Each structure stands twice: as structure tokens, then as C-alpha cells.
Amino acid sequence: MSTDMSTSSHHRVNLAAPRGFCTTFKADLKESLFPDDPFNGLQNEKALRKVKKGLVYFVPIFKWLPKYNFRTFLYDLLAGLTITSLAIPQGISYAKLAEIPPVIGLYVSFVPPLIYAILGDSKYLAVGNLAACSLLIKEHIGEVASPENDPTLYLHLVFTATFVTGVMQTLMGVLRLGILVDFLSHSTITGFMGGTAVIISLQQLKGILGMKSFTTETDVVSVLKAVFRHRKEWRWETAVAGIVFLIFLQITKFIKDKKPKLFWISAMSPLVVVLVGCVFAYFGDAENHGIPIVGDLNRGINPLSIQHLNFDMRYFPAALKAGCITGAIAVAEGIAVGRSFGMKRNEQVDGNKEMIAYGLMNIMGSFTSCYLAAGPFSKTAVNYSAGAKTAMANAVMSLFMVLVLLLLAPFFSYTPLVALSAIIVSAMLGLIKYDVAFELLRVDKFDFLVCMAAFLGVAFISMDIGLALSVGLSLLRSLLYVARPGTCKLGKLPDLGLYRDLEQYPNGIKHSGILVLQIGSPIYCANCNYIRERILRWIRDEQTSSRDVVEHVLLDLSGVVTIDVPGIETLGEILKILTGMNIKLGLINPRLKVMEKMIASHFLDKIKKENVFLSAEDAVESCRFSLDRSTENSGLSSARQSDAV
């Protein structure tokens, strides 16, 4: 049996000597960076098995490939074909958003998915480019190089930004800094995606209305102004085509929502729109009728671009900034998408492995004429619905994309821009999640605020500021959590030896003369003033509201995980103040780290061992005993005796 059968009674708090610095430091470091304990069970293995186990751990393909069979491959083949059909229109459309040659968008679905198939930890994630990040890249790189006037420099800087993203993501994975991504909360991502969806949709009015002049600003007001300022450029031909396409796409989505099994209708519809558009444009000579087309899509797979990476210090800061911001967003979104689909099948996705996979695929991508690749929600959803079983679906897509690039690419050069705009708008409308925002509003107002800050900030100011506002609010809340740890007054539940929050359990019993307070975690420099003030206020409140003379204050430290030097000093001050007020201080259940600090700083000698208790019950009993004695000694009629349980 695993149970420790020792029956030696041990009523006292464990006052053993503190652990050494190295022990605690190692434990803390492990909790911070290796919470998933990757090397667990490796220590006692032989060298060869160690390497093998490590390889299986770090390169997920070794986990699933040995068990791979033809039946699974058929599923992945179908899923791969389906996502290829989505990859073509999305690739071209989002590349247009980033103002780079549309063929780059197709390249993205060749090299990166191959790498993800080897290293990716999610089974359902489909690799592709992202609308929001494409726009962000354009915003940042556009500041130092114009995509119209110097398209070559602009393109090279986009590759450089992709390289930066890759290096950053790999480093984050290797250094196990997934903790940083945790601060890009789900509320922030929801608001950010919604905000970018709104501005990207509005920008598509340019394509749908067939306009030529437009603004480079991205906020709602500037975009709407630009749309209405150039009213004379509006063309009914493109508008009609755009609306027809959009209605078609929305109907297929509606069908999918009603009958999830028909998801492939919605998945194929963007390709259908592109094909129909191409056929019309080819035979109808669209360009001469004022309907602009994509143009220039040459045959051939990704050319090398490693020689084009540009580290010129005039431009590099912009590429660095663009790479870091888009990299963080891509990782946060991708991991969230991978996890949420994994969750449906009860499968875990390791954030650190995902970051390394993303990083390497972006580094390789930047060498082979690709730009930022990640795991877009729409493509992944299609992949999941199409029945993908492993990351092989990405490899299949990669193969089909090679065929497209080698054989069909020129055909797609006839794609009318209005078709792309309709596809983008349709995809974007799905990213504005009213229901999530509403749920946030209902359950947690602050989360809603974080979400709205990102949404409104992105829509009305700029993408960076919206994101910064939202992340800032999240951080502020994190700081508030530690600056204002909750304290509460405890009372004894009738008939039970349990002490619980009196606000939550109003029928709890308060012994007169004894105040039991539960302190939140942690106690440290940024909140120790607050904790001191708050404890004194609890005493003041107790003495004024219930006209009770407090003689004992018991602090329940069960929830306090850690404490630092100013925290310990504060406990010392509280002890001193209470002693001055003739109140005795007792501590209940200090935990391991707190006890270690209390011993190291000699606070334990000040408060005395006998005033540290193992449970609230013990502590209150001891206080009542001393109260009874004092009332007996002073000869007062012992009213206190009456509140015995």
C-alpha cells in the first residue's frame, strides 16, 4: 500500500529547519519553466533509451508515425484535399492584405506545413497565413518601405520579419517561455480578432466597390471616410459581383451551421467563388470592364529567399517589431486554436513544443519565400470537420499545393479582386464573436473590459494600441490580484469544527473576544501595507460594530503560498501594534515556504512557537482557554462561557 501507516500523533506545526537555497531555487525554477516535467522518468533509463524517449518527446512525428496505417491515411488525404481547396483562396486573399505578391500566399502552404507535420504537437491544426497578422505586417513594414514604390525592399523586409518571428518563437519554446503567451488572454485575443475583423471587412469595401484610391490608415473612421470621399469611383459591376459572392458564401455557412455534416459545402465555397470568378474574368475580359484581377501568378515552387533577408539597421527595427508582435499573436492564437480542437477529443497540446514547431516553420519559411505562417481558426476547423487524424493532413496539403504551384498557378491570376474581398469579408464575419463577448459580460465584467479594450482600440485607434491597451489592462489586473489579496473574517460552522468566511456562511459562530481572519496569498512588498491596514480595520470594525473587545487575533495563513522580507517585517509590525493594543496575535497553519522565512528571519522567536497553531479549531480553543482564565481571575461574571458550542 502506498499509505503511510505511521500513527504517531503529531498535533504541532512542523517547525523543521528550512530547506537549502538550492533546493528551493530548483523547485521554483522547475515550477516556473517546466511545469509539465518533460524529463520525468528519464533519469533511470539507459543512454540509448534516453535518446529514443527524448526524441519521441521532442519530435511528435515519432509518436504517431510508427502506429500510422492506410486507413488513417485515407482520412488525412481527404482532410488535406479539403484544406488545400481553402488554402488557395485564403492564401491569395491574405497575401493581398499584406500587399505582397499573391503567389507568396500559396508558397506558405507548401514549406511550413511540411515542417509542422514533423514537429507539430496538435493533430488538427492546419497551417496557413493569418488575416490579422498580414495586416499588422503591412502596417509595420509599410512605415519604412512602401509596398507600391519599393515592392522588392518591402518584400525582403517581410521575409526578414518572418525570420525574426521564427527565431523569437523558437527561443520562446526552447527557453520555455510559454508563460509570456499566457498573458495574451483569451479575452484579449477575442477582442483583437473581432476588431481586426471589423477593419479588414471595411477595407474590403475598396475591392467590392472597385475603388482605386484608398487610405493606408486602418481605423474605422479613416476607412469609412476614404470610402465615402471617393464616391465617384464606386462601380456597380464589382458591387453586384461582390454582393452575389458574399450572399453565396454566407448561405453555405448557414447550411453548415444547420447541418454540420455538410461542412464541406462551406469549406469548398471560397474555391468555387474563385473558380467562377476566374472563368468569368477569363471569358468576360473583366479587366477591360473595370473589374481588376489578381494578375501575375507564375508557375513554380518557392524560390530561395535566404539571400534576401535584410538586416540593414535603417529597416531592421521595423522588421523586428513586426516580427515580434505578429509572432506573439500568431503563437497565442495558434496554441489556443490547437488546444480548443484538441480538447474536443480530450487530447493535450504542449505549448512549448508548438512554439518550437511554429518557430522552425517560420525560419524555414523565411528562407523559402514564405511569410508568417500559423494555425488559422477557419482552416483548422475545416481540417477537424473533414476528419483529419494526424498532422499528416498538413503534409498532404503541402503536396497538393506543389501540384497547384507547378500546374495551375497561372489560371488563378484571373481571380477578380472582388471575389477575394468577398471571401475575406465572409471569413472575417465569422471572427466577430458576439456570443463570447456577451458571455464575458455576464460572468466577468473585467474580462469583458479587457476584450472591449482590444476590440474598440483596434477598431478606432490602431492595432498596436488596441492590443497594448488590452494587455495592459490584463497586467493591471494581475498586479491588483497580488496588491489586494482577499482577506475575510472566519466563523465556526455550527456543529462542525470548520471555520469559514462569515460573508459566505452568515450562520457561522463568532466567539466574542476572538477574531479569526483568513489572509490571501502572497504576502509581499507590494501588498504588505495593505494587509497591515486591512487587519487593523477588521479589528476596528469588530470593536465598533459589534462593541466587542477583541483580545485575540488569529491569522489563518493556510492560503498564503509565499512571503518575502517586507512581508515578514509587516507581520512583525502587526505583532508590535497588536501587543501595544493588548491584543494577542496567533498564526494558523503557515505553509512550508512561509514557515521557512519565518524561521530564517527570527520572526518565529518573536511570536513564540506556542502561538502558531495547526488549525483554526486548535487556535480558538487555546484562546478561549486563556480568555476563560482571565475572566475567572478578574472575577467578572463570565458571560463568555455562554457561547460555548
Add this chain to the structure above:
Amino acid sequence: MSTDMSTSSHHRVNLAAPRGFCTTFKADLKESLFPDDPFNGLQNEKALRKVKKGLVYFVPIFKWLPKYNFRTFLYDLLAGLTITSLAIPQGISYAKLAEIPPVIGLYVSFVPPLIYAILGDSKYLAVGNLAACSLLIKEHIGEVASPENDPTLYLHLVFTATFVTGVMQTLMGVLRLGILVDFLSHSTITGFMGGTAVIISLQQLKGILGMKSFTTETDVVSVLKAVFRHRKEWRWETAVAGIVFLIFLQITKFIKDKKPKLFWISAMSPLVVVLVGCVFAYFGDAENHGIPIVGDLNRGINPLSIQHLNFDMRYFPAALKAGCITGAIAVAEGIAVGRSFGMKRNEQVDGNKEMIAYGLMNIMGSFTSCYLAAGPFSKTAVNYSAGAKTAMANAVMSLFMVLVLLLLAPFFSYTPLVALSAIIVSAMLGLIKYDVAFELLRVDKFDFLVCMAAFLGVAFISMDIGLALSVGLSLLRSLLYVARPGTCKLGKLPDLGLYRDLEQYPNGIKHSGILVLQIGSPIYCANCNYIRERILRWIRDEQTSSRDVVEHVLLDLSGVVTIDVPGIETLGEILKILTGMNIKLGLINPRLKVMEKMIASHFLDKIKKENVFLSAEDAVESCRFSLDRSTENSGLSSARQSDAV
């Protein structure tokens, strides 16, 4: 009796409906900004009494003046005289550090102390200028206006920075943002003061060696380079005088340390140094012997300077930055000093009131030719030792300073600069607190790191960067606290119904098949991934290390003060994963806010009410009951029965 005598037994968790948004929002806001509950007890009073009570609360002089008597005044008179003797040399010296006319340093001890005497909440704080802040002001304002080439503009910008400081401090007090100052931790302040002490001391080598050329940089390397590059300017006359003065000052300090009652010897010694220096300089014609003197100290009290405040946008940003940074440091240091001396007499100092007092004295100061005033440690220590009883000591100093300004000022113009340098070095040496740093190293390594970051950053890079590094580290730790809340495995203490951390109490009993985990606070977006991973790892560890089949996981939420939407979703995911692993999830003692969110988000319906327990004991009993039943049903030999307590 105040005790609730209801004895209705109530073994279940309180599942009452959540409180309204307004209620919780009001409660949270109050905890964040008004933890000291200033208006407590005012609601039920009459209007006139309300005003009176409010006045007594907000203007501390009304609290002590009515009880003031002649005996107390005698104490304050002596203390006021003593700090005046210190205010003259310190005022002149630190004004020299800020490169403003030395008389400004005397003005600072006239108007601001008067205002502090009315509004200040600390009884022992002595108002004066600060060495570190003087240097910081010079650094920042010096960037846009040269103190040598354009002294008038420079001076006016210093007044403007003081005005900014005042407005900022007042706003912080009124908006009750003392919480911001809490993030300037004691470790940061210790390191920062130590670092500035080192560079200020080194800079005094210019005065002590009688050099004329020097650097404007403040880091150790530049200063030492400047000292040795101009070796030919060194003069033995000033060096001898400086060393004699310094030895004299250190001896008086040594006497004070040995016999605290003789503190006045040390307190008076800087004035003695100045007087001796003046006499020698006057009769010895020092200036012509190469010993530079202060020069230019005209009679007369503070002239108005409100018309000189300069809000020209070319210079204002520098004044704004200088004002904000020095203001924050001054407030943090001043409040810490006030509190630590108050603590010696068991008296509380209200941070918010102090901030308002500091703010108003700096605003008024900026109108009357003063620069940044706060509560320096050295002066306050002397004030406390000299027996000050109330803030009246500041008013006394103010009066004596008027006499000095009207009658004696020209005499001090003969003060040799080397005397000032010796005084500064002597004061600075006392600010390098090896013992505090060593104590930090012993008790908390991270606090030591925060302290060293400030110390080394200030000494070797720059004051701003050192400060930013240190505050950044503090914030990082705050974020780590919430990103990695401690979890631990609980076991039952023999013979007691208590569940405690098994690492702390290794003799606790683990029931096989049941895993009890205590979760740290809070559960929210930035740590929910961690918490999920960590719980799964506990289960994995349990199953591999002790080869025990976990069938029940119980999460003790007693310490979890708050949870947000992603946190609740994570609990849902954990429930789903565990259900997939055939493990039952139970929750122990969710607190008020957590329960509210669980109800609002319908998580309670998913986990079922019967799986939420009031105590670990209840929960384990219930799990063991179901385990026993299942083993009986499956007909296994019930090994589990044997580990009954």
C-alpha cells in the same frame, strides 16, 4: 453577546445566488482604493459633526493642536533648533548637487515645513531636500537646459519640475493611488539609495580634490575616469581640508553610534564644519589660495516664483519626466521614513494623507522659489532623536530658517566647497546599508536581486535605468506570483481530521485512489494553462511513482480568492479530461467569489452539486464510500479497507 447562536446544522456548501454586479464592484473598488475605510462611522452623524470629523481626519493639525501644551512645545523647540542646524549645511550642499543657487536649498526649509506642519500625518518627519533627487533633477533638466550656460532657464525648469511633482503627489493622494508607491519596494529603495550614495560620494572627489574640469555623467566608470584624467588639477590644500573635515564628521558619527544620547554632537557637526570652514575662508582669503567657496548668498526670504513656471513645450517634457520620477521616489522614501519612525512609537502613518501633504508643500514650494522637498532619512532621524513630539518641530525649523535667511545668509557665502563635499560624503556613507542587503541575501534571494539591480544599475549605468531594472524585476515577480500559484498534495494528519501539505508534514496519510490537491490563488487567464498541466502532472506522478490508480481527484479551493472566465473554463476542461480518464473530480470549499462565478457560468451544473464539499474530510469520506462500494461490487479483495485510520 455578539455571537450568532443559531444552531441549525448546515453541512452543505452555501450555494446561494450570486451577489449583484454593483455590490461586488463596490466592494472590490473599496478594497482597492479605500482599504483604510476613511469615512467609517461618519454616515450616522449630524452635518456639523460630519464636517468637524472630516476636518480632523483630513487635516492632521486639528488632531494634535487642541491637546498641545507648553511642555510639548519645549521638546519641539529643541528638536526644531537641532534640525535647523542640519538644514543649513544640507540645504546648501544638496542645492549644489542640483546645480541651483545654494540659497534655494535654504528656502526649502522655510515654506514647505510650514505646510507639512499643518497637513503632515507623521510626527517625526523633518522636511528637507534629498541628495538623490537633487542629482536626478540635474540629470533630467540638464538634458534640455544647461545649468552653466543658461542658469535662469534651468532654474525655472527646476521650479516647474517641482510644480509637476506637487500636482502628481496631490493627485496620487486624492485618487488614493498609494498602491502605485507600493510597487517601489523597500529593496528597490535600499538599492537605489545605496547606488546614488556611491556615485554622489565619488562626484564629491571633484570638490575634495579642488578640481575644475569634471564630467556630467553619473556612472562610476565615467566619474573615476574624469577624476584621474585631470590629475594635474588636484590640489593638496583642499584635499587636506576635506580629509580633516571627513574624519571629524565620521568621528562624531562614531560617538553617536556608541552613545546614542550624544546624537546632538553628530547632528551639529555639519554646521560646525561649515562654520569652521567659513571662518578660515574669511580670514585666510581662501579663494586666492585656490579653495573655491559657495559665493553669492543674499539676505531675504523666498521671492515669489509662480511667474517663472515654464510650460514651453520644448522644455516641459523634461520637467514632467523629472517631476514624476523624483516625485515618486520622494514619496516612497518619505512614507517609508515616516512609517519606520512612527513604528518605533507604535504610531500609524497614513500614506494617502502624506502624499497630499507632500504634494501641497511642493506646489506651494514651486510658487516660492523652492525645489523638491520631502522627508530625508538623516534629518528625520535627528528630529526623532532630539525628542520631537509633533510636526510643530517643522514649524520651529521654518521660523529659525527665516532668521537665518534675514540675518546670517551672507556669512554662509564663505563656506568652502570642500566642506560641503565632506558633509555630503559623510551623509552618503550612512546611506549604503550593507547590513540590510546582507539580511535580504540571507532571507530572500529575489529581494536581494531586486536590491542589487537598483544598486548596480544606478552605480554603473544610470539612475533611471537602475530604478527601471529594479522595479521591472519586482513587477516580474508579482506576475510570477500569479502566473505560478503554488499547488501541493494534501494528506491527512494522523488522529486529526486535518489535511495538510505532504511535503511539510511527511507523516500525513494518503488514501490510495484519492488525490487531494490544494490550489493557489487566483485561477485566471494567465495561469489556467499552468494549473491544468500541473494537476495532470500530479496525477501522472501519483500513478507512476506510487503505482496507485487514482480514481478521485479533489481540488481544495479554500485559498482561491477569485477566478475569471478562462479559469472556470479550465476547471471545465479538467473535468472533461478527468472524466475521459475515468477519474472523478470533486471541489472542496470554494469561496464566495469562486462560487458566484461557478453558478453564473453553469459550471456547477456540470460538476454537480454533490461533488462540491465543505471540507477535505467530508470529500475524502464520500470518495472512500464510493471506492468501497465499487471494490465490493467488483468482488476484489478489498485491500483498500486496510488503510482506515
